[in-house]
Amino acid sequence: MAGWRVHRGTVLGLPVANIDTDQLIPARFMSVPRAEGYGSYLLHDMRRDEAGELRAGFPLNTHSEVSVILAGRNFGSGSSREAAVYALVDAGIRAVIAPSFGDIFASNAVNNSLLPAKVDDESYVALEASLAKGPQDVIIDIDTRTVTVGAAKIGFVLDDSWAMKLINGWDDIDLTRNHGGAIAAFKRTRSQTAGWAWPTAKE
């Protein structure tokens, strides 16, 4: 996973609240191996008509250059399906800006280099207004936790540990394997103090 600090791209306003994981990627596409790419399933039923054709009026369809989405509160609520993040990432999205995120979605996002940038309600309203006419150029800086659109610079909130991970492109499995000794010691103690935590053999 490649890390990043600054992203220059295009931000699109999708000012809808509660865009849940079932909307981000309907369940029927989730059996596809990742290698085949998930980008075309992003917001599938919003973007496409019953015949699977792209709807002309849907902004994401007319602006393929979009790399950042501004969305309403509670973005990514619902299921733990990481496929919702794959769909965004494979469609070229690097960051989502919203007033709040589903907890599991946000951690899945960070695990895939997608930034969940949380902004306060006031900033959300201001950004939404500036994007009402169409997508704009945007600069996102993880170090300074800022989003710049035109002359406006607004701050976002991001857990420090997540910022480190996004910047360095860290992979948790590698990090954790450095703690192998501590894990083995923990397991030994737990098996002595809470033996009931191990399943009894099937009868």
Add this chain to the structure above:
Amino acid sequence: MGVPQTMLDKLWAAHEVLRRDDGVSLLWVDRHLVHEGSHHAFAKIRERSLSVAEPALTFAVVDHYAPTRGRSQIADPRIARMIDTLRSNATAHGLQLFDLDDPQQGIVHVVGPEQGLTLPGLLINCGDSHTSTHGAFGALAFGIGATEVAHVLATQTVWQRKPKSMRITVDGTLGPGVSAKDIALYWIAKLGTDGAQGHAVEYAGSTIESLSMEGRMTLCNLSIEGGARLGMVAPDETTFTYLEGRSYAPKAADWQAACADWTALASDEGAGFDREVQIKAAEISPTVTWGTSPEQALPISAAIPDPADVAPEKAAAARAALDYMGLTAGQTLEGTPVDQVFIGSCTNGRIEDLRAAAAVLRGRKAKVSGMISPGSTQVDAQAKAEGLDRVFTAAGLDWVGSGCSMCVGMNGDLVGDGKRCASSTNRNFKGRQGRGARTHLMSPAMVAAAAVTGTLTDVRPLLRGRGA
């Protein structure tokens, strides 16, 4: 005496291998449950030539894609491939698999408790948001994404920042026809689908203490729909009675020792919570959702809201929901015609749920079609032993095999475009039960009432004289 601790504090401390300077903890995972959807995670560890660290603590269940009819010959090659992939991953890594023909098969969140794999004091992970269900036993149980599933497979640990604590206290006696489902929809409607975001919710109070394990599981299951990271209830005699003698639960002297440890898990007197919410059971009525988010829920006697009257920041969502749901503001919810009904899922597919629905349907006919999918093969067998299946089939509903089924439609059990379904499941999101499907969430008894009248209906009059 030290500082009084919450159950969350105790469970967290018991699993913390280490804490980094930035406050993120590495936690030991006691049980890891996987299903067909875990294929991404298995692919990730395969890419890196890693093996499963603790195969004896990892259990695989076929549920999301499980056909509910004609299991021996799966017609759809994509579904067959998903199930075969899980089988070969389970075999390759030496994992116990509850396969389609296993008498212990079922939805992962039904099977775990039923087999005694779920116990108080454990940390339980599964690549599924409704893992919060297992918290009903006083476990730290939460859903994770595929990258984290791969991490647990490879290391038996998970990195987490400790959530904030929240206690929802419900006191008093629930009215007739009011169940755990209604408690959940009630608080989610009150606080919003992000109302508990970033929090671990502990349910307490006299109402919760008198709930059965099934009811507590329904409540903890739905915690995620209110944005909570997890839900939990302190273990007590109800918990122990449910678990004693289950296949994988401790036995004999170990059982006694375990119960003593588990009793100590309850939050200490005077422990502080970051947030407290108080609810009176008497305020709660049979509740149904009218929109496309679980927070869009109201008592069955209410009218469908006018977007002009709801809070301004929720008005656009309300308008879009009414449009999608094909409903008109001002109409009463009661009397809205439905096309079909569904009872099942990890939320409300347990034996008590089927009993509650059968109590309404016994001796009556359904006016619309519908499906009953027991949450596990064991629930199926128990229901048949009690003759419940015949109550449903005599009413004209289909009794099918166990699995996630119409909760998510991955196995092909879908609600048609524009069709309205009264459903005992957990998500009324757009397209959740199929493209264009219109889902109304409610308790199993309320689904049964909708079947009887063919409309959204208050179950209470239908229960009169039935001693339910």
